[in-house]
Amino acid sequence: MPTARASAFTRLFYANHGSTSAQSFAAHADKVDIIAPQSYSFDINGTVSGAVPEALLKTAREKGIKIMPLITNGAFNNRIATRIMRNQQVQNYLIFQLIVIAKREGFMGWQLDMENMNMSHRERYALFVEKAARALHAQGLQLSVAVVSQVSANPADHPPHSWEEWAGVYDYARLGKAADFISIMTYDDGSGAGPVAPLPWVRQVLAHARTQMPVEKISLGIPAYHWEWTVRGHFKISSGGYRYVSNILASSSNPRGYDEKLGAQWVRYNTKRGDEHIVWYEDARSMGEKIKLAKDNNLAGFSLWVIGLEDPALWDTL
Numbered sequence: 001m002p003t004a005r006a007s008a009f010t011r012l013f014y015a016n017h018g019s020t021s022a023q024s025f026a027a028h029a030d031k032v033d034i035i036a037p038q039s040y041s042f043d044i045n046g047t048v049s050g051a052v053p054e055a056l057l058k059t060a061r062e063k064g065i066k067i068m069p070l071i072t073n074g075a076f077n078n079r080i081a082t083r084i085m086r087n088q089q090v091q092n093y094l095i096f097q098l099i100v101i102a103k104r105e106g107f108m109g110w111q112l113d114m115e116n117m118n119m120s121h122r123e124r125y126a127l128f129v130e131k132a133a134r135a136l137h138a139q140g141l142q143l144s145v146a147v148v149s150q151v152s153a154n155p156a157d158h159p160p161h162s163w164e165e166w167a168g169v170y171d172y173a174r175l176g177k178a179a180d181f182i183s184i185m186t187y188d189d190g191s192g193a194g195p196v197a198p199l200p201w202v203r204q205v206l207a208h209a210r211t212q213m214p215v216e217k218i219s220l221g222i223p224a225y226h227w228e229w230t231v232r233g234h235f236k237i238s239s240g241g242y243r244y245v246s247n248i249l250a251s252s253s254n255p256r257g258y259d260e261k262l263g264a265q266w267v268r269y270n271t272k273r274g275d276e277h278i279v280w281y282e283d284a285r286s287m288g289e290k291i292k293l294a295k296d297n298n299l300a301g302f303s304l305w306v307i308g309l310e311d312p313a314l315w316d317t318l
Contacts, residue, residue, distance in 0.1 A: 009294075010301030011318065012036055012183065012219060014070070015056055020241070020308030022055035029063040031318045033301070036111055038070040040101075044083045046094035048101065066108040068144065071098065076116040085117070085124040095135045102141050109142030111183065119168030126174040133178040142180040144219070146303075147172065149186050149205045159190040176213025183303035184209055186290075187223035193234035195280040196223045199263030199289060206297065219303045220294040224310040226281035231268070237277060241309030245281045263289045284313035291317070 012034040015021040025035060040050035052060075052069055060067050073081040084090055098110055112132065117125065133143045147170040155163035176182050186205050187197040202220075209218055226245055228238040238244075248254055248269050256267040264286050268278045287310070294302050304310070 009299075010034060010181075010219065012068070012301060012303040013307040014038060014303065014305045015053075015307050017053050018308055019055075021306060022053060022059070022308075024308040024310070025056055026059045028307075028315050029059050029065055031315060032065055032307070034066045034068050034108070035060050035307075036068045036070055036303070038072065038113070038306075040069050040071045040110075041074050042071060042080070042084070042094055042097075043074060044080045044090075046084065046087075046090040046097070048094065048097040052105070061106075067106070068108050068111050068142070070111045070113045070146070073114045073116070076114075078116045078118070081114055081117045081121065084114075085121045085128065091128055091131065095132050098132070099136060099139050099141065102136075103139065107141070109136055109144070109180070111144045111146055112179075113146040115146075115148065116166065117169040119164050122169050122171055125169055126171045126178075129175055130178040133180075143178075144181045144183060145170075145175050145179045146183045146185060146221075147175065149184060149188075149221075150208055151201070151204045152208050162190060172209060172212035176217050179217070181217045181219050181300045182209075182213060183219045184221050185305075186221040187305065193229045193236070194227075195259075195262050195264035195266075196225065196227050196239075196282065197221075197264075197290070199293075200261070202263075202290060202293065206293070210297070215298050216300055218297075218299045219301050220290060220299055222282075222287055222290045222302050222304045224282055224287070224304055224306060224314075226279050228277055228279045231276040231278055242281065242283065242311040243309075245279055248279060258285065283311040284317050287311070287314055288317050 010033045013032050015035055015037040037052045037056055039052050042048045136143045148167045150167050151157050186202045189198055189201045225239055225241055229236055248267050254267050254269040258265050264280050265283050266278055266280050270276050291302055
């Protein structure tokens with residue numbers, strides 16, 4: 001049976017179909033242990049479609065980097081997820097295809113990234129993951145699972161409706177036992193108009209996860225993207241990569257700083273209309289704090305979303 005981790009500390013980088021993902025991967029493949037392209041999905045009948053972008057595939061094969069694509073329920077379609085959870089025949093067909101494709105393409109396995117599921121599917125989803133893991137393991141393949149962050153098992157500790165509609169479906173204990181590792185999406189904190197992944201919140205999510213599954217099966221999710229807010233009214237304006245932020249940083253007149261408590265960088269600027277915005281962004285320092293947190297807690301590694309959006313200085317720290 002596959003082991004819980006590919007190396008002592010596994011550096012997993014997600015990739016998308018954008019050219020920046022392919023370019024960054026090609027330039028830094030020696031510091032990537034697993035490349036995980038979000039490039040496959042299944043429909044309501046369990047039929048799998050998709051392909052790893054050729055540029056990513058070429059680099060991975062030339063450099064000997066392990067490939068673990070994500071497989072999603074369409075574009076995180078609730079109706080597709082519900083059908084899969086309730087139909088054993090469709091599940092079996094989906095799992096069969098995952099095995100065939102992985103063996104044909106030389107993938108190490110798959111990361112199951114099913115989202116937008118009601119918590120009423122909690123038991124069914126755990127059973128499905130357990131079944132899929134057994135089937136893939138029997139073929140020498142790995143299965144990892146991406147899960148939405150939970151700060152506790154108490155629905156009241158989460159933003160309104162998020163437990164019922166997003167986070168509560170993931171039984172951390174059972175998924176952690178069945179899968180080879182769990183990538184916890186410790187980003188997109190919904191508690192306020194601040195950073196994508198404030199360090200105190202990340203620590204809270206990790207503290208809860210540690211009570212539910214072995215630490216050596218936890219891969220800490222790290223964002224490489226920013227959130228931009230209006231200072232007045234706290235409206236979210238944009239999300240994107242470091243290149244966008246670097247243009248704002250180029251003007252020395254824009255106030256900036258590092259919030260020690262939140263573990264995040266920020267910069268303020270005024271738009272042409274005179275509106276003040278604040279951008280909370282990730283750079284080598286803030287991402288490095290999260291990587292250190294993962295290492296200090298002896299986690300399996302980290303899962304960074306998404307290669308190509310990162311501060312270029314990050315690579316000098318890995």
